[in-house]
Amino acid sequence: MKRTALGLVAIGSIATLGLGSSADAANIRSATPAANGVLAVAPATYAGQMASAAKAADGTAKAIGLGPKEKLVVKSVITDRDGTTHTRYDRTYGGLPVIGGDLIVRRDAAGTIVDTIWNVNAKVSLAGSLAAGDDAKAKANAVKHAAGKKQNGHAIRGAKATKTxxxxxxxxxxxxxxVTAVQTEGIADDQTPSTLVVWVDSASGNVVSSDQKVKAGSGKGIYVGNVSLSTTSSGGSYQLKNxxxxxxxxxxxxxxxxNGxxxxxxxxxxxxxxxxNRQSAAVDAQYGADATFGYYKNLLGRNGIWNNGSGARSRVHYGNSYVNAFWDGTQMTYGDGSGNASPLTELDVAAHEMSHGVTxxxxxxxxxxxxxGLNEATSDIFGTAVEWNANLTSDTPDYYMGELIDINGNGTPLRYMDKPSRDGRSYDCWSTAVSSADPHYSSGPLNHWYYLASEGSGAKTINGQSYNSPTCSGAAAVTGAGHTNIEKVWYRTLSTKLTSGSNYKTAREGAINSAIELYGASSATCTAVEKAFDAIAAPKGTATCSGGTTPPPTGGELVxxxxxxxxxTGxxxxxxxxxxxxGQAAHGGTWKMWLGGNGRTTSENESQSVTIPSTSTSATLxxxxxxxxxxxxTSSQYDKATVTVTPSGGSASTVASYSNLNKATGYKQVTVDLTAYKGKTITLKFSATEDSSLQxxxxxxxVSIKA
Structure with missing residues (x-):
């Protein structure tokens, strides 16, 4: 903003602006001052201040030098302890709002203008009719503009013009x-709503500018670190509400x-x-609730706890030194830990509590x-799943629960999924003793199953963490099918197979049937599900997979x-x-993978793991x-993308690289020989980074891999 001093200009008609009647003046003098020197006044007093400022607006416009067609519209009045007022105005010109014409006028206690803060210190001047322009063209161009924008780094879908x-x-x-102001409505891929106002030149039809009215805030939590938050603007401030x-x-x-x-x-x-800072724990809880909501909707197709799109309240700072968190049927609640020093708002804990609502x-x-035990394990599974899906650098995904809150005081996690008995209380394997244990410990066998089905048995290092997951009662080794596949199987089991009194046998039966329904009886996922239940000694039912280790036929699609x-999906x-x-056309159909396009510093990626049969004579990406x-x-690579292939336990190989220098119209097809990877499980990954400007x-x- 530009600040200009206009000298001491007295406006007789508003000498008592901000005081109103003598009764109002008494109210102001007796009001309680805030620490920053701003007076907190009663609603009736504030209404009087606004009315007085509005009455004097024409005189103020003249005093600060506005043109004859320009008017001031009062937005707010702030009164200091010493009687100084700060009146915020919008401008109109010929009855039309002036975008960028806002300003603040400061007066001393006597009503004398001290200075004016302008957004743009200029008079408005236009020639011709104020009704000129093609609204239909403006709407079309505005929608096109909105479709090419991103909301907080996420593509906006379904943009449409709602107001002009x-x-x-x-x-x-x-x-x-x-200009023609066109309000467009849409929704970003992360479920953040978009209300993008686009200003289109009424004469040329060109977009002049645009503004996103739904602001995605930011915050720094104790555990999640710096993250983006979708918040609600209300009355000149923001609420921690999506x-x-x-x-x-x-x-x-x-x-x-x-309620808090x-x-x-x-x-x-x-x-x-x-x-x-009391907000920090709330940032963790809010981010956790939103990340969990997004995970369920985007990966599992569930629209929130009640599957009706409704959100829930997260209450933080519960009790005194309360070392727990809970779901009570309507909301999540978090204690501050021992000595109120370690709030239990870690991401996997937040997702754990919200998942109790889903269960x-x-x-x-x-x-x-x-x-x-199945109940508690379900929350552990989806708490872990949300952590993997969020993939925060401040909370590296792992197969532990509550590893950051240090609830034990010695740096160890609350629970371990690769070998639950590491906590000294949980069960690794099912037995009849499990049913009489505390649910937090009888959850152990199903947590163990989730790890085994996802990653397999034996010693390995994942994301820098060392695991060594055993099998029970001499069961065969397990080959994992990836945590995302297993999460989908378990959610289907929970939502379509289990009842209130289900046990480990019915869980096994339901999960195998779910895997068959989702991936097929001969799939690697079904085999992983079944073998992992064998590995925790869960009682068998009648459901079984049919040879999930059989390689796909030569020439079959692996992606x-x-x-x-x-x-x-996938x-x-x-x-x-x-x-x-x-905003970007697909090559076929309507969906595609659009990395980048943000015009700011970002890093994005998508990946999928496939197994290339050892019997294949060739494999082609x-x-x-x-x-x-x-x-x-035409010479500098500012924004870059790579396609990499990483064999299980091996190093990544870059098979293709792109940058801004490769820009061109249309699509081109790329073919890569992957025959060298036959008999191996590989991760195909597409990644992109952008610098600070220009998308x-x-x-x-x-994308296809055939072998």
Missing amino acids: SKAVYLHEDGTSTL PSTGNYSTDLNQATTG TQFTDADDVWGTGTNS ENTANLNYSGDAG TNGGFESGT WTGTSGPITNNS TYWVHVDSAETT TSFVFDD
Whole structure:
């Protein structure tokens, strides 16, 4: 903003502006001052201040030198302890709103203008009719513009024009343009709503500018670190409430009853990452709730706890030194830990609690016997799953629960999934003794099953963590099928197979049938599910897979959902790139993988693991790629993308590289020989990074590996 001093200009008609009547003046003098010197006034007093400022607006406009067609519209009045007022105005020109015309006028206690803070210090001047322009063309161009934008790094889908109006756009250089303001509505791939207002030049039809009205805030939590948050703008401040999901967070202030106080913030930057700032724990809880909501919807097709799109409340700072967190049927609640020094708001814990709500509204598993263990394990499984899906650098994904909260005081996790008995209390294997154990310990066998089915048995290092998962009663070794596949199997089991009193036998039966339904009886996933239940000694039923170790036939397709028409199915990575947004065309169908396109510093990736049969005579990777860029250089690589192949236990090999220098119209097909990897499980990964400005889009589609 530009600040200009206008001298001491007295405006007689508003000498008592901010005081109103003598009664109002008394109210102001007796009001309680805030620490920053701003007076907190009664609602009636504030209404009087606004009315007085509005009455004096024409005189103020003249005093600060506005033109004859320009008017001031009062937005707010702030009164200091010493009687100084700060009145915020919008401008109109010929009755049209002036975009960029806002300003603040400061007066001393006597009503004399001290200075004015201008957004743009210029008069508005336009020639011709204020009704000119083609609204239909403006709407079409606005929708096209919105479709090419991203909301907080995520592509906007389904953009449509909902409102149009005329306005004047005041540029930073002081010039003015008659524009058509088009409000577009859509939704980003991460479920953040988009309300993008696009200003289109009424004469040329060109987009002048745009503004996202749904602000994605940011915060620093104790465990999640710096993350983006979807918050709600309200009354000049922000609420820690996601406008899309309805998830919100409150401060219980160590109480044990009540809803708590809604967290609000003036600048939409929340927390400091330390426990001394009460917002920090709320950032963890809010991020956890939103990440869990997104995981269930995007990967499992469930629209929140109740599957109706509704969010839930997260209450933090519960009780005094409360070392736990819980779900009570309507909300998640988090204690601050021993000495109120370690809030239990770690991401996997937050997802664990929210998942109790999902269980309650699906199988509604009892909290005793085998069912109690299945109940707790379900929350551990999906708590771990959300951590893997979020893939935060501050909370590296692993197969532990609560590893950051140090609940034991010695740096060890709350629970281990590779070998649950490492905590000294949980069971690795099922036996009749399990049903009489505490659900947190009878959960051990199913947690063990999840790890085995995902990663397999034996010693290995994953994400820098060492694991060594045993099998029970001499069971055969297990080969994992990937945690995402197993999570889908277990969710289907929970939502379509289990009842309140289910036990480990019915869980085994349901999971094998779910794997058959999702992946086929001869799939590697079905085999992993069945063999992992064998490995925890779960009682057998009648369900069985039929040879999941048989390699696919030569010439068969190995990639799941390579055309992306089933959304993210089969793929793991950053939330957002797999989209049917119209901003970039797909090669085939409507969905594609769109990496980049943000115009700011970002890193995105998507990957999938496949096994190339040892009996294959050849293996070929093919895909289509299109590169679009706003970069103008012909020599510097500012934005880059790679395609890599990594064999299990081996190093990544880059099979293709791209940059902004590869921008071109249309798609081109790429073929890569992967025969050298036959008999191996490989991870195919597409990655992209952008620098701080000017977007480059790397769009991939119709990915195939045939062997």
